[in-house]
Each structure stands twice: as C-alpha cells, then as structure tokens.
Amino acid sequence: MLLVQENAAGVDIDVPEGYVMKPEDRPTAEAPVAPIPLIDIGLLSGEMSKADGSGAEETAKLRLALESWGILMVTNHGVEPCVIDAMCSASREFFQRPLEEKMKYSQAADGEKYEDYHQGYGSKELKLEHKSTRDWVDRMFLQVEPQEHRQLQLWPESFRDILHEFFVQQSSLVNKRLLPAMARLLGFDDDFFGEKLRGRALIFARLSHYPSCPRPDLVLGVKSHTDATIVTVLMVDNNVSGLQVQKDDVWYDVPCPTDPHALLIFVGDNTEVISNGAFKASVHRVVTNAQKERTSVAMFYVPIPEEVAPTNDLVNDSILDGARK
Ligand SMILES: O=C(O)CCC(=O)C(=O)O
Numbered sequence: 019m020l021l022v023q024e025n026a027a028g029v030d031i032d033v034p035e036g037y038v039m040k041p042e043d044r045p046t047a048e049a050p051v052a053p054i055p056l057i058d059i060g061l062l063s064g065e066m067s068k069a070d071g072s073g074a075e076e077t078a079k080l081r082l083a084l085e086s087w088g089i090l091m092v093t094n095h096g097v098e099p100c101v102i103d104a105m106c107s108a109s110r111e112f113f114q115r116p117l118e119e120k121m122k123y124s125q126a127a128d129g130e131k132y133e134d135y136h137q138g139y140g141s142k143e144l145k146l147e148h149k150s151t152r153d154w155v156d157r158m159f160l161q162v163e164p165q166e167h168r169q170l171q172l173w174p175e176s177f178r179d180i181l182h183e184f185f186v187q188q189s190s191l192v193n194k195r196l197l198p199a200m201a202r203l204l205g206f207d208d209d210f211f212g213e214k215l216r217g218r219a220l221i222f223a224r225l226s227h228y229p230s231c232p233r234p235d236l237v238l239g240v241k242s243h244t245d246a247t248i249v250t251v252l253m254v255d256n257n258v259s260g261l262q263v264q265k266d267d268v269w270y271d272v273p274c275p276t277d278p279h280a281l282l283i284f285v286g287d288n289t290e291v292i293s294n295g296a297f298k299a300s301v302h303r304v305v306t307n308a309q310k311e312r313t314s315v316a317m318f319y320v321p322i323p324e325e326v327a328p329t330n331d332l333v334n335d336s337i338l339d340g341a342r343k
C-alpha cells in the first residue's frame with residue numbers, strides 16, 4: 019500500500035518495502051546537534067577529584083547528563099586506545115567477510131538459544147520486532163557474562179581475545195568509576211548499582227554494521243528504543259555519525275566523538291526504574307547514510323529482573339518531587 023502511495027507521489031523506492039518506515043517515524047533531513055557532555059571520568063574517582071575542584075565540575079556534568087539526556091561521552095576511562103582500535107578493526111573485518119563465512123556464526127546455524135536470547139550473527143534478538151519494520155543493520159550478538167554461558171563456537175577466533183579484553187577493561191570502567199559515581203549522586207554507597215550486577219547479571223555484546231543505504235529518508239538503521247539495561251557502553255565509529263537521541267519529542271544528532279577513543283554511555287530502563295525516575299533512560303535510534311557504512315560495538319549490562327525495582331529510600335527524596343508531580 020505504502021509503495022503504491024509513494025509511487026503515485028512520483029518517488030522511487032529502491033529499498034525493500036519491509037524497511038520503509040511509516041511517514042511519522044521517518045528521520046528529518048536536518049537534526050540539531052545534541053550537547054552531549056564530554057566527561058573526564060578519571061576525575062570522578064579517587065583523590066584526583068579533590069585536587070583542583072575539576073572533579074566537582076565533572077560531577078555536575080554527570081548529574082546533568084543522567085537527569086536529562088540519559089547519555090554521556092567519557093574520556094580517561096581506562097580502556098586502552100589500542101584495545102578500542104583493535105575491537106573496531108576486528109568488528110569491521112568480520113562484517114566485510116563473504117556471507118557464507120559470516121553464516122558459520124549464524125543464530126540459525128546454531129539453533130540453540132539461552133534464556134530467550136539468540137546469540138550469533140543475524141537479527142533475531144530483538145524479540146518484539148518480528149512484525150514491525152526492519153532495521154537496516156547486520157549484527158553479531160554474544161553473551162559475555164556469566165562466562166560459563168559464553169557460546170565460544172559463535173565467537174570468531176579473530177576477535178575472541180580482543181572482545182574479552184575489551185570487556186574486562188570496560189567492566190572496570192563501569193564497576194569502579196561509572197556506577198560508583200552514579201550511586202554517590204543519589205546519596206548511596208559506591209556499591210549500590212554494582213551489587214545489582216553481581217551474581218546472575220547478564221552482559222551482552224552487540225556488534226552492529228550499518229551498510230550504506232540508498233534511502234536514508236525512508237529507512238532507519240535502528241528504530242527508536244531504550245535499552246533494557248542498567249547502563250550500555252557504546253563504542254561508535256569515529257568517521258560516520260548516525261546515532262540520534264530524543265529529548266522533549268525532538269531528535270538530535272549525536273556527533274562523532276572529537277576524541278576517537280571516547281566511549282558513549284546510555285542510561286538504561288533499569289536505572290530509570292531503580293532511581294525512581296531521577297535518572298532518565300536514553301531514547302535513541304540510528305539513521306542511515308547514503309554514502310558511508312558505519313560500525314558500533316555496544317555492551318549491555320543487564321541485571322536479573324528481581325534487582326529491578328524502585329528504591330524505597332528514594333521515595334521521599336526531594337530530587338524526585340518534581341518527577342512525581
Ligand atoms: O549503533 C549504535 O550507535 C546504537 C546501537 C543501539 O542502540 C543498540 O544496539 O541498542
């Protein structure tokens with residue numbers, strides 16, 4: 019029906035119908051640039067934070083990011099630049115392989131799924147999506163934690179070691195720097211969020227490859243969503259933008275980081291619930307690009323459902339009064 023309408027309007031559609039978004043969900047040609055704060059996260063932890071007051075400045079930026087945009091960019095995060103570069107190259111190399119090579123790691127080939135998550139190469143893991151418009155993206159989805167649930171036969175040897183190292187360094191950023199700083203902002207002990215991720219928490223990696231798309235005006239790389247996580251850490255392509263965040267019903271472009279080794283952090287749904295709405299989950303999507311392909315690597319920190327509940331201690335907290343009215 020849509021194709022007929024579009025053809026009647028004299029517009030050529032050269033992408034399959036299943037990818038064409040409803041008119042109200044299509045991206046606009048121009049979007050304002052989101053003022054995503056760049057936070058030196060090293061200044062938020064330990065003795066460095068007190069030396070010259072810059073820790074207070076970074077803390078204020080973190081508070082603003084968590085309470086309004088749900089997204090921040092961090093530097094001085096402890097993940098080595100060579101590890102980021104290697105992860106990025108390994109991811110690009112994988113998606114450039116011929117289809118039959120990639121299919122060796124496919125979700126369908128393995129058939130097995132763990133706790134309803136489809137691991138491997140493909141696009142099945144977005145469970146709610148089956149009947150909706152398709153995303154213009156190829157993905158590799160792998161469970162990283164708990165380690166005994168890794169399906170290593172689905173981890174290409176070319177990036178097995180580097181994905182592990184990337185995860186180890188990144189989880190130190192999350193557990194030692196980010197989550198303690200978030201907890202302190204709410205007046206809790208450093209361990210408040212971290213303890214929700216211990217034990218049976220699930221951590222997943224999603225490598226995404228967005229091929230260039232002839233119709234960025236009609237098609238999205240990933241539709242609007244929030245992540246069902248405490249936080250998501252995202253390594254984005256530093257040559258091609260595409261990520262957008264929504265605030266007050268307006269979509270904003272997230273610029274490529276000026277520091278190529280900066281990492282993006284999303285606040286996930288679980289944090290919004292646990293913080294009683296004090297911290298906002300980021301609503302985001304990815305637009306496509308007619309000329310360039312794009313790669314990203316996301317790491318999702320997912321607690322077990324029992325850990326996700328509004329925190330009683332926050333119910334009378336003044337920070338929340340505005341949110342409840
Ligand atoms: O590729 C990106 O920049 C974002 C991907 C994303 O939002 C996701 O995988 O949940």
Ligand SMILES: [Fe+2]
Pocket residue numbers: 243244245302
């Ligand atoms: Fe996401």
